[in-house]
Amino acid sequence: MKADTTLHPASSKRNYILQLLTVFVGFLVFGFSENIKGPAIPRIQSDLRLDEMQLGTLLSLNSLGYLLACTFTALLIRKIGIKAVSLLAFGSMAVSGVFIFLSHSYPVLSGSFFLMYIGNGMLEIGLAVLGARIFVKNTGTMMNLSHFFYGLSSTVAPLISSGLMTVTVFGHMLDWRGVYLIILMLSMIPMIPAFLGKFPGDATLTEDRIPLSAISRDPVIWLLVAVLSFGVISELAVGGWLVNFLEKAYGWTASSAAGMLSAFFLCFTLARLVLGPVTDKIGFALSLILFSAFSGICTFAAILWGESGAILFAIAGVGIAPIYPTIMALIADRYRQGSDTAITFIVTLMGVASVLGNYFIGAITEGIKQLFSGGQEDGAGLLRGLQAxxxxxxxxxxxxxxxAYWLYRHLKIRGQLM
Incomplete structure (x- = not known):
């Protein structure tokens, strides 16, 4: 069989539009599924009576589903194609919404989230691989544009989640279970263009692909793992911990805290829309250095400034937003014939870091709280724990x-800056 050497579909403009709809709407749904948890987590914690350590463990254990999906998705793509993998990912996310709705205990909820994260992991790999194959020109801009849709849904997700949890339907309040059911059922929408479209690259011959052994020997891949791991921990942790921080540290209402999380994702979304061309102009590696440093500085300034500086938590989203799509753009340019292998390798190791990151945040919060609390569950001890x-x-x-600085230095010495 002849190898498919084109990244854009050769068949028709209609097919390319279906591919774009799969990517863009897929990221839209992905953003909803990932970021309704901000307002939901305090309710889940209260309903199931979990402490911060258990909460961190819950998020970490459920991230194992994401990690597991990362390990086998590339193989599935090669065996059954991106189309089938995308349909499977969207379908598993919809089914997990039903299971979350029926969850009334810590173990059942953990299992339901585990399934949702498997769908999320498969979807993220699938969409990233599809994007790497079809975005040949202005890769940084197009990658940021596709991830813009993730940021767009992430912006409104906390407000929608917070609002829906107070809605009464047929005499019953939706609460967090009903919200998860409604939002995750939206996964069925992008199944339509995924089913109707044809996807490129699945016919690439095995001998034409860059093998994993060659990719794993490239120092750049390990630097990318480090950059992406630290960046994604900083990005994803905000969705899980910012609302919790604002409600418990400053006594904010659920709606106000959700509003700040939405402000973070608004900055996040606009940054992906505006900064994509900047990454193409000044280079991927330099962009990573500048943007991530800006995010870190804003976060620490917000903590040190106190409640009056809380807006800096949102502004930090400007810096962290371009990290993931910029890494994907760099991978797409550097590993054209092995993008699926490179993406899977990096994202799998990133998943390990994400699991550890949520665990460390929970452990640090609980540990510092206990150290300063003197046996009290609130007050200075809790504040110090949340800040830490x-x-x-x-x-x-x-x-x-x-x-990212070490990545930039490595690439510059070898004349490989992109």
Missing amino acids: GYGFIGLCALLCSVS
Whole structure:
């Protein structure tokens, strides 16, 4: 069989539009599924009576589903194609919404989230691989544009989640279970263009692909792992911990805290829309250094300034937003014939870091709280614990910048800057 050497579909403009709809709407739904948890987590914690350590463990254990999906998705793509993998990912996310709705205990909820994260992991790999194959020109701009839709839904997700949890339907309040059911059922929408479209690259011959052994020997891949791991911990942790921080540290209402999370994602979304061309102009590696450093500085400034500086938590989204799509753009340019392998390798290791990151935030928060609380569950001990835990998020952004500097230095010495 002849190898498919084109990244854009050769068949028709209609097919390309279906591919774009799969990517853009897919990221839109992905953003909803990932970021309704901000307002939901305090309710889940209260309903199931979980402490901060259990909460961090819950998020970490459920991230294992995401990690597991990362390990087998590339193989599935090669065996059954991106189309089938995309349909499977969207379908598993919809089914997980039903299971979350029926969850009334910690173990059942963990299992339901585990399934949702498997769908999320498969979807993220699938969309990233599809994007790497079809975005040949202005890669940084197009990658940021596709991830813009993730940021767009992430912006409104906390407000929608917070609002829906107070809605009564047939005499019953939706609460967090009903919200997850409604939002995750939206996964069925992008199944339509995914089903109707044809996807490029699946016919690439095995001998034409860059093998994993060759990719794993490239020092750049390990630097990318470091940059992406620290960057994604700093990005994803905000969705899980910012609302919790604002409600418990400053006594904010659920709606006000959700509003600040939405402000973070508004900055996040606009940055991806505006800064994509900047990454193409000044280079991927330099962009990573500057943007992640800005995010880390804003986060620490917000913590040190106190409640009056809380807006800096939102502004930090400007810096962290371009990290993931810029890494994907760099991978797409550097590993054209092995993008699926490179993306899977990097994202899998990033998943390990994400699991550890949520665990560390929970452990740091609980540990510092106990150290300063004197047996009390609120007051100065809790505040110091929350500040220390959130400070870890800012630290990861700064470590992302440091790792990006070493990446920039390595590529510059070899004349490989992109």
